[in-house]
Amino acid sequence: MKLEIHDLRASIGGKEILKGIDLTLETGEINALMGPNGSGKSTLANVLLGHPNYEVTGGRVLLDGIDILEKTTDERARMGLFLAFQYPVEIGGITIGKFLKRATEEMYKSNGRMDISSYLSDLRESMNFLEIDQQFINRYLNEGFSGGEKKRMEILQMLMLKPAIAIMDETDSGLDIDALKVVARGVNKLKGDNFSALVITHYQRILKFLEPNRVHILYQGKVVMSGGPELVDELEARGYDWIKEDTHEYVANN
Numbered sequence: 415m416k417l418e419i420h421d422l423r424a425s426i427g428g429k430e431i432l433k434g435i436d437l438t439l440e441t442g443e444i445n446a447l448m449g450p451n452g453s454g455k456s457t458l459a460n461v462l463l464g465h466p467n468y469e470v471t472g473g474r475v476l477l478d479g480i481d482i483l484e485k486t487t488d489e490r491a492r493m494g495l496f497l498a499f500q501y502p503v504e505i506g507g508i509t510i511g512k513f514l515k516r517a518t519e520e521m522y523k524s525n526g527r528m529d530i531s532s533y534l535s536d537l538r539e540s541m542n543f544l545e546i547d548q549q550f551i552n553r554y555l556n557e558g559f560s561g562g563e564k565k566r567m568e569i570l571q572m573l574m575l576k577p578a579i580a581i582m583d584e585t586d587s588g589l590d591i592d593a594l595k596v597v598a599r600g601v602n603k604l605k606g607d608n609f610s611a612l613v614i615t616h617y618q619r620i621l622k623f624l625e626p627n628r629v630h631i632l633y634q635g636k637v638v639m640s641g642g643p644e645l646v647d648e649l650e651a652r653g654y655d656w657i658k659e660d661t662h663e664y665v666a667n668n
């Protein structure tokens with residue numbers, strides 16, 4: 415599935431955060447989205463999933479040519495869009511097992527019947543794969559989970575739902591080196607013609623494992639630069655200052 419973002423603009427509380435985003439994520443590609451704090455990365459992720467707090471003031475977002483901006487978050491998820499949150503929320507009163515079952519059922523509603531025994535074996539296999547203790551099935555979603563456990567749980571959801579397009583908002587932040595490898599393993603397992611991902615990150619290390627096809631840099635609400643993986647090395651070495659200098663005029667004039 416191909417994701418095309420054309421001149422996307424969005425505001426919160428009357429303040430424009432996304433100032434005309436252009437970005438294409440080709441089918442089957444892993445792309446990285448980097449950019450300084452406050453540049454609008456999480457805002458973009460939330461707007462793509464239809465978070466109600468943001469007002470979209472212009473532009474188009476196409477999934478295989480279909481404009482999704484008028485669709486509800488549920489509809490977007492059923493079309494195959496998935497968001498792993500930068501700050502996963504705690505939900506009291508619902509266990510991981512129940513939550514995942516419901517979410518998977520919702521997905522299958524539009525994609526045929528869910529077979530409960532294959533669901534359960536899939537769940538067990540995915541938990542083993544991500545080295546998550548089976549006991550977690552009975553714990554309440556994210557309640558009392560460590561930062562790293564929450565992130566791992568986001569990847570478990572992703573493996574179960576098998577989205578066509580995953581937006582991963584700093585899933586690598588706060589992970590120890592083993593957890594980072596586990597998360598990367600989860601993404602690499604889904605890699606293929608039926609899976610694309612936009613990986614939002616500040617760090618080179620996760621990208622070493624994921625080998626993104628392209629890297630985009632968001633700066634003050636615009637994608638100001640796109641390139642190959644070498645762009646990550648350049649950022650790591652030089653920070654964002656050179657981008658500010660290179661693009662200052664560009665941003666001011668657009």
Ligand SMILES: Nc1ncnc2c1ncn2[C@@H]1O[C@H](COP(=O)(O)OP(=O)(O)OP(=O)(O)O)[C@@H](O)[C@H]1O
Pocket residue numbers: 426427429431449450451452453454455456457458500
């Ligand atoms: N509810 C809000 N009210 C006012 N401003 C907001 C609100 N939500 C977000 N913003 C502003 O939007 C800008 C972009 O925030 P966003 O969270 O998208 O940045 P980010 O690129 O994800 O940063 P980080 O790398 O720190 O996660 C920030 O300046 C932030 O303060």
Ligand SMILES: [Mg+2]
Pocket residue numbers: 455456457500583
């Ligand atoms: Mg963010």
